[in-house]
Amino acid sequence: MxxxxxxxxxxxxxxxxxVNETIFRSAEEELCDLLTDYMPREEAGKLLFDVEMKNLPLYGYGIKPFTLSLIEAAITISNGDMKIGLVEKLIEKGKQMLEEPxxxxxxxxxxxxxxxxxxxxxxxxxxxxxxxxxxxxxxxxxxxxxxxxxxxxxxxxxxxxxxxxxxxxxxxxxxxxxxxxxxxxxxxxxxxxxxxxxxxxxxxxxxxxxxxxxxxxxxxxxxxxxxxxx
Missing domain, CATH: 3.40.50.1000 (HAD superfamily/HAD-like)
Known part of the structure; x- marks a missing residue:
């Protein structure tokens, strides 16, 4: 050439x-840890990925779309039973990602x-x-x-x-x-x-x-x- x-x-x-991808993977693991009472970690990770793929044409790429998908996945995994405190944690996680050095x-x-x-x-x-x-x-x-x-x-x-x-x-x-x-x-x-x-x-x-x-x-x-x- x-x-x-x-x-x-x-x-x-x-x-x-x-570096970028490791920040997203850390957030995924945190979501799975928060929802172990509802679903095994591996299944939760796959469900989050499916939600991201579904939302990609509508939201595009980035931390803010990812945060919305985190919340949606958590609602689905918990069958709508998650407490507002968990939503607050996921929103805060998204803000932390945006402010990462x-x-x-x-x-x-x-x-x-x-x-x-x-x-x-x-x-x-x-x-x-x-x-x-x-x-x-x-x-x-x-x-x-x-x-x-x-x-x-x-x-x-x-x-x-x-x-x-x-x-x-x-x-x-x-x-x-x-x-x-x-x-x-x-x-x-x-x-x-x-x-x-x-x-x-x-x-x-x-x-x-x-x-x-x-x-x-x-x-x-x-x-x-x-x-x-x-």
């Missing part, structure tokens, strides 16, 4: 720039610093606009990026729109992210380049089966390895 044509490198945010992915700041000297960098992520903007500012990484793109979902159509907005061709665009489903496959499908840096925990909704074989694809274990090929 030739890197000579690359002009713009886009980075996913959650679990590519900073930002933990940067190891090596990402220095990697962005170096890459910004040679490429236009873009943050391209999905989720809640207010929450993602807040996290970006708190992260201290905003200075590295030429453009910020926050969308409701990452699709081939959205990536094509982003490429046109950046006034480049698909072959001049590289996406870096932790999700094969959101950051890699749709980008490869439009003829652009995609680098995968997996995070140790992946949301079930973002998992895909099979191995990716594509000339525009590479996989790395840490952000600093990007500097070896770019």
């Amino acid at each position: 030739s890197m000579q044509n690359i002009k713009v490198i886009a980075f996913d945010a959650d679990d590519t720039l900073w 930002i933990e940067l992915i190891d090596g990402i700041d220095s990697t962005l610093e170096e890459l910004s000297k040679r490429y236009r960098l873009v943050m391209a992520t999905k989720g809640d606009l207010l929450d993602q903007e807040r996290k970006l500012i708190k992260s201290g990484l905003e200075r590295h990026f030429h453009h910020i793109e926050i969308v409701s979902d990452k699709t081939e159509k959205q990536y094509k729109k982003l490429v046109r907005h950046l006034d480049i061709t698909e072959n001049e665009f590289l996406m870096v992210g932790n999700s094969l489903k959101s950051d890699i496959l749709p980008v490869l499908n439009i003829g652009a380049h995609a680098f995968h840096i997996p995070f140790h925990t992946t949301w079930a909704h973002e998992m895909v089966d099979g191995k990716i074989e594509h000339p525009n694809f590479r996989s790395f274990t840490r952000a600093s390895q990007l500097l070896e090929v770019l």
Whole structure:
């Protein structure tokens, strides 16, 4: 794969720039612990996931939609018998998630610093606009990026729109992210380049089966390895 044509490198945010998924998994475990009197932990976890998937087209991605799904799942699991105190705990949990300190992915700041000297960098992520903007500012990484793109979902159509907005061709665009489903496959499908840096925990909704074989694809274990090929 030739890197000579690359002009713009886009980075996913959650679990590519900073830690995110572990915060959600901790909240799920807390819900399951609170409801063990009504349902075994594993069953409660599966029910919560089903509620999230049902609500995704309506609510989108992010902590606030997740909190609503937590409350709905708790109502379902308890057959509407849960006390108001539990609702208050779940709402408070959502607020705590929104106020979590930002933990940067190891090596990402220095990697962005170096890459910004040679490429236009873009943050391209999905989720809640207010929450993602807040996290970006708190992260201290905003200075590295030429453009910020926050969308409701990452699709081939959205990536094509982003490429046109950046006034480049698909072959001049590289996406870096932790999700094969959101950051890699749709980008490869439009003829652009995609680098995968997996995070140790992946949301079930973002998992895909099979191995990716594509000339525009590479996989790395840490952000600093990007500097070896770019």
